[in-house]
Amino acid sequence: MTAGARSILQNWVQRLYGPLTRLTGRSYSRATHTHIPVKFTLLGKGLVLSSLSVLAMESYSSKSKHAEVHASIKVEDIQEQADYLHGNGETDKLYEFLSQYKNSEDPELLWRLARASRDLAHLSKTAPDVKKRLVYESRDLAKKALELNESCSPAHKWYGICLSDVGDYEGTKVKIGNSYIIREHFQRAIELNPKDATTIHLIGLWCYMFAELPWYQTKIAAALFAAPPTATFEEALPYFEKAEEVDPNFYSKNLLYLGKTFLQLKKKEQALQWLQKAREYPLQTEEDKEVHKEATDLLKSLGEKV
Incomplete structure (x- = not known):
């Protein structure tokens, strides 16, 4: 190799x-x-x-x-x-x-x-x-x-x-x-x-x-x-959606990846919804803070005021 x-x-x-x-x-x-x-x-x-x-x-x-x-x-x-x-x-x-x-x-x-x-x-x-x-x-x-x-x-x-x-x-x-x-x-x-x-x-x-x-x-x-x-x-999308259905808001990164997946699928409205939820998730761990930052940056790149 x-x-x-x-x-x-x-x-x-x-x-x-x-x-x-x-x-x-x-x-x-x-x-x-x-x-x-x-x-x-x-x-x-x-x-x-x-x-x-x-x-x-x-x-x-x-x-x-x-x-x-x-x-x-x-x-x-x-x-x-x-x-x-x-x-x-x-x-x-x-x-x-x-x-x-x-x-x-x-x-x-x-x-x-x-x-x-x-x-x-x-x-x-x-x-x-x-x-x-x-x-x-x-x-x-x-x-x-x-x-x-x-x-x-x-x-x-x-x-x-x-x-x-x-x-x-x-x-x-x-x-x-x-x-x-x-x-x-x-x-x-x-x-x-x-x-x-x-x-x-x-x-x-x-x-x-x-x-x-x-x-x-x-x-x-x-x-x-x-x-x-x-x-x-x-x-990928059905798994993230199912995880959220089974246990709503159980993990900030699941919200983030829902938003990112909808973006990849060119579905901006749904992407904005989940990215906003990821951004609003309580900041209880370092990872939550990372998710908050990434979601904020993505929202800004999409022209949203945050």
Whole structure:
């Protein structure tokens, strides 16, 4: 592969997976649609937070009590505690808590540990060698969860997300080749849980990024891959619309991409509507601020007073 082609493909992958990485780092309280940022940064879309007592939380903090916990705690209680910690951005505590169940045969625990491993990998404080180990660990855990229960929607979602990270260590060609697999798992996750707005948005994003590729990049990709991933803006739009239908205003970037997709389809009136909504979205995270700026700039370019 020439240096020029490699550079274009690397840019291609970054355009696709950069937004995905940011999206999976977020948690959402569906009761209020208030964003609770997970400290590692994407896409952690849509978890219902549990309300456990402080006593219950503290009961897991001491390693010396793990043996007693294994003997008496119910799997449902472990899941509830894990979701509570995840929703509050307690990445280190969550990983430590769930690591004691890494040999579990319960897919619900394994995909949550995969998520926790990935969260920890993306913390800025995590050393590069540790990050690499966690990236592969998260993929393997999600894969095991799927092997135990192919009908587990979150396992499909997180396997797709974790698989995308592995490409950072195995090269651009592998990462692009994995794009097909990633989309298949996102689609299967939606089949199993049609109400998961996050995964619906992710497929829309997948379609948008490949639809947006300039013709020359597509031509180069076609020379390197027998059948490179392709998509259209017409394909992307229904996913963004469906995500909004399932969970209105759940994510500022979904509003932005609705506007951008309508622009690509030459439907200015609808584009203005969604761009304005994206611009008015509460600024609760750094990403929300980025969305606000991009939506504002687009509105100005379309002659709107903002």
